[in-house]
Amino acid sequence: MPGSATHLATLTARKLVPNRWDLIAVPLVFGALVLCAIGGRETLAPIESLKEPVVQLNPSYLPGYALRTTLRMLAAMAASLVFTFIYGTLAAKSRRAEIVLVPLLDILQSVPVLGYISFTILFFLSLFPGRVAGAECAAIFAIFTSQAWNMAFSFYQSLRTVPHDLEEAAVNFRFSGWQRFWKLDVPFAMPGLVWNMMMSMSGGWFFVVASEAITVGDKTIVLPGIGAYLAMAIDQKDLAAVGWVILTMIVVIAIYDQLMFRPLVAWSDKFRFELTAAQAVPESWFLDLLRRSRLTRAAVTPFGALLNAAVRSRLAIFPMRRGDKGGAADAIRTRIGDFVWYAIIAAAALYSLWRVVTFVAPAISWEEASTVLRLGAYTLLRVTLLILIASLVWVPIGVSIGLRPRLAEKIQPLAQFLAAFPANLLFPLFVIVILRFDLNPDIWLSPLIILGTQWYVLFNVIAGTTAYPNDFLEAATNFRIRGWQWWRQVALPGIFPYFVTGAITASGGAWNASIVAEAVSWGDDRVTAHGLGAYIADRTAAADYPKIVLGIAVMSLFVTIFNRLLWRPLYRRAESRLRLD
Numbered sequence: 337m338p339g340s341a342t343h344l345a346t347l348t349a350r351k352l353v354p355n356r357w358d359l360i361a362v363p364l365v366f367g368a369l370v371l372c373a374i375g376g377r378e379t380l381a382p383i384e385s386l387k388e389p390v391v392q393l394n395p396s397y398l399p400g401y402a403l404r405t406t407l408r409m410l411a412a413m414a415a416s417l418v419f420t421f422i423y424g425t426l427a428a429k430s431r432r433a434e435i436v437l438v439p440l441l442d443i444l445q446s447v448p449v450l451g452y453i454s455f456t457i458l459f460f461l462s463l464f465p466g467r468v469a470g471a472e473c474a475a476i477f478a479i480f481t482s483q484a485w486n487m488a489f490s491f492y493q494s495l496r497t498v499p500h501d502l503e504e505a506a507v508n509f510r511f512s513g514w515q516r517f518w519k520l521d522v523p524f525a526m527p528g529l530v531w532n533m534m535m536s537m538s539g540g541w542f543f544v545v546a547s548e549a550i551t552v553g554d555k556t557i558v559l560p561g562i563g564a565y566l567a568m569a570i571d572q573k574d575l576a577a578v579g580w581v582i583l584t585m586i587v588v589i590a591i592y593d594q595l596m597f598r599p600l601v602a603w604s605d606k607f608r609f610e611l612t613a614a615q616a617v618p619e620s621w622f623l624d625l626l627r628r629s630r631l632t633r634a635a636v637t638p639f640g641a642l643l644n645a646a647v648r649s650r651l652a653i654f655p656m657r658r659g660d661k662g663g664a665a666d667a668i669r670t671r672i673g674d675f676v677w678y679a680i681i682a683a684a685a686l687y688s689l690w691r692v693v694t695f696v697a698p699a700i701s702w703e704e705a706s707t708v709l710r711l712g713a714y715t716l717l718r719v720t721l722l723i724l725i726a727s728l729v730w731v732p733i734g735v736s737i738g739l740r741p742r743l744a745e746k747i748q749p750l751a752q753f754l755a756a757f758p759a760n761l762l763f764p765l766f767v768i769v770i771l772r773f774d775l776n777p778d779i780w781l782s783p784l785i786i787l788g789t790q791w792y793v794l795f796n797v798i799a800g801t802t803a804y805p806n807d808f809l810e811a812a813t814n815f816r817i818r819g820w821q822w823w824r825q826v827a828l829p830g831i832f833p834y835f836v837t838g839a840i841t842a843s844g845g846a847w848n849a850s851i852v853a854e855a856v857s858w859g860d861d862r863v864t865a866h867g868l869g870a871y872i873a874d875r876t877a878a879a880d881y882p883k884i885v886l887g888i889a890v891m892s893l894f895v896t897i898f899n900r901l902l903w904r905p906l907y908r909r910a911e912s913r914l915r916l917d
Contacts, residue, residue, distance in 0.1 A: 361629035364595070364622075371403055390558040391565050393572070395580045398565065402588050405548070405561035408472065409540045412479035416536060419484045420529070424491035425517065432677045438492070442899045443892045445485035445844035457557070471557045478547035483536035486792055486841035490532040490799075493837045494525030497910060512650040519647065523607040528834055530600045531799035534748070535792055537592070538755035539845070541585070542788055562588075586753055593749040599623035601748070601802075605741075608803055618741045618802075692889050699882035708871060708883075712890045714778075715854070715867040716898065719846045722786040723793075723839055730794040731835065735827050738801020739809075755791035762787070763856040767863050777865040784853035785869075789845030793838040800834025801827075833910040840903050847895055868894075 391401070427437040456477055461470035498520065506516045544563030558564050562581060569577035602620040626632050737744050762784065770780050812826045850869025855862070864870050872887040 355628070355630050357625055357628040358631045361625050361632050364625075365632060368595075372407065374403070390560055391568050393565065393568060393574055393577045395577075397560075398562070398580060398584045401561050401565050402584050404559070405544055405563060406588055406592065408476050408547075408561065409479055409537060409544070412476045412483055412540060413533065413537060415476070415480050416484040416487050417533075419480075420487040420491045421522075423484075424488045424495060425521070427488075427492050428495035432674065435678075436681060438904075439896055439899070441485060441488060441492075442840070442844065442895055444481075445489075445841060445848070468559075471559055475547040475559055475561075478543050479540045482539045482543040485844065486539075486837070487529060487532050487536055489837050489841055490528050490796070490834075491525050493833050493907070493910075494528055495521055496907070497833050498524050514649060515647065526604040526607045527803040528796070528799040528837075530597070530604045531795045531802075532837075533600070534597050534752055535755060535795040537597075538589075538752045538791065539788065541756040582757075585756060589753050589756060590749050593752055594620075595622055597752070598745065598748065599626075601744075605802070608805065618745060692885060696882045696886045696889070699880075700886055704883070705886065708868065708886055708890050711866060711871050712868040712894045715847070715850050715869055715891075716894050718778075718782050718785060718867060719843055719850070720898075722782060722790075722846060723843050726786055726790040726793050726842065727835070727839060730790060731797050731831075734794045734797025735801050735831065738798040738804070738831075741802070744798065744802070751791065751794065755788065755795070757788075767856055767861050770863050771861060777863045778867075781854060781856065781863065781865045784856065785846045785849050786842070787849075787853075789842045789849060792842035792845060793835070796834045796838030796841075797831055800831035803834070804830040833907075836903060836906045836910055840899065843898075843903075844895065847891060 391397075423437060423441070426433045427441070428434070457471065457474035460473040460477070463473065464470035502520055502524065506520050511519060541563075544561065545567050548559040548561040548563035549557075549567055562584060566578065566581045568574075569581060598618075599620040599622050602618045602623050605618050737747050766781060766784060769775065770777055808826065808830065812822060817826060847869075850867055851873050852869070854865040854867040854870035855873045857863070864874075868887060868891055872884060872891070875883040875887060
């Protein structure tokens with residue numbers, strides 16, 4: 337026994353001796369922690385430290401601005417992940433909650449949320465009086481609103497399409513709701529969720545410009561960051577500064593792609609639902625580095641043991657099964673509960689409608705209301721056609737990329753940069769071309785609506801293809817299924833749930849983008865298209881609140897009806913007929 341104890345101590349000591357991989361891994365990890373500490377220290381500084389000029393166009397300041405912006409986006413990503421797990425689980429597991437949460441999610445991702453910043457910042461400033469943290473939280477909340485919705489939709493879609501045999505296995509192993517969540521639901525959803533996290537991180541760049549310069553009454557609070565730098569560069573028409581922003585974005589995206597998303601893609605590949613391994617799997621040099629580093633593994637081992645213990649806990653936080661059947665008494669209680677729940681929802685909806693009508697009616701005529709409905713139809717037609725075109729373009733490309741992990745590794749950072757590219761940088765080009773050649777704004781401003789949101793389709797199709805079981809692909813190859821038959825019987829059914837998620841989020845993002853894409857300007861030149869987005873933008877500039885509320889209400893109505901008539905039936909079809917079981 338003494339010899340065994342000595343041998344064990346020797347092995348433990350050897351595990352703590354640094355190896356060659358630690359020479360790279362430890363400085364990277366320690367450097368990241370130091371940068372986070374620096375950003376956190378600046379967040380707790382007094383708000384008086386934000387003195388003019390908060391941002392300077394000298395490129396030497398860009399690394400610091402990039403750090404601040406990246407930390408805000410990572411904080412928003414963490415909040416979005418917590419929101420996704422809670423919101424998506426409730427919507428997928430509770431039939432009553434789904435009735436409210438899914439339509440609400442449709443509206444939240446479509447209605448412009450940047451107008452709420454002026455209200456939310458008052459709340460956050462009151463939480464941290466006299467500190468920069470209040471403005472930081474408001475900025476993080478604005479970025480959160482651009483990240484959370486598509487992640488929640490992706491997680492909800494995955495939970496609704498878990499294969500039946502996996503559900504039966506969870507029942508046979510007598511998992512509690514908590515255990516099922518962490519051992520089945522989250523692993524099954526992880527491949528698609530990681531790709532949606534990438535899209536969310538890229539989509540957050542669009543909101544960075546507005547989130548880092550917040551107006552409260554007659555005072556504007558500017559936070560140092562890439563977004564504030566870009567806003568100043570555009571305001572001063574400094575094309576060189578805009579070029580430095582683009583270069584900085586490329587570097588930042590490449591760094592967090594290599595250090596965060598590529599390791600996540602490689603790690604989540606082990607959760608694919610299949611019986612045979614794929615011939616090519618995604619790889620990550622940084623993930624391999626962390627696995628080979630002795631000090632890193634020794635540091636995370638206690639946390640890993642703690643997480644494993646938490647996952648094995650038999651907590652009953654999440655419901656085990658959806659729609660479990662009970663006896664007659666349970667059925668009666670369920671019907672009574674449904675009746676009460678629907679009555680509460682109807683009452684809340686009628687009260688909200690009454691408040692909107694009483695606020696809008698005194699300042700709105702029937703002619704104005706009919707005009708807004710007609711403009712809403714224009715934007716609906718524009719969004720529908722653009723989503724259709726984006727789907728025809730990106731579905732085949734996404735499937736091709738998803739089937740080739742090596743190609744996906746090369747395309748991944750490029751796709752993230754294109755998705756993150758701020759569309760407002762192209763506004764001057766569109767204005768100049770439209771005015772120079774006397775083009776129709778209703779047609780030529782339309783691409784701006786889909787410019788940033790088309791990537792939801794691509795990222796979700798790639799996610800669906802990478803999560804597709806390799807068993808089915810090998811079976812299709814063995815049966816010599818090719819051409820259109822392969823697309824109709826293999827590829828399209830496999831990616832369909834993911835495509836629907838991408839199309840819904842792209843549609844919602846397009847409605848949101850119409851606010852800025854249907855009315856663009858460069859200097860004194862302004863070009864406007866007919867649509868609900870331009871109407872809301874013009875009324876917002878005029879501070880005409882009744883008409884702003886009318887425009888947002890009509891937009892919410894169009895989004896809800898369209899999703900109910902098209903996307904929800906497609907979701908149900910994916911759940912009932914296209915599950916991987």
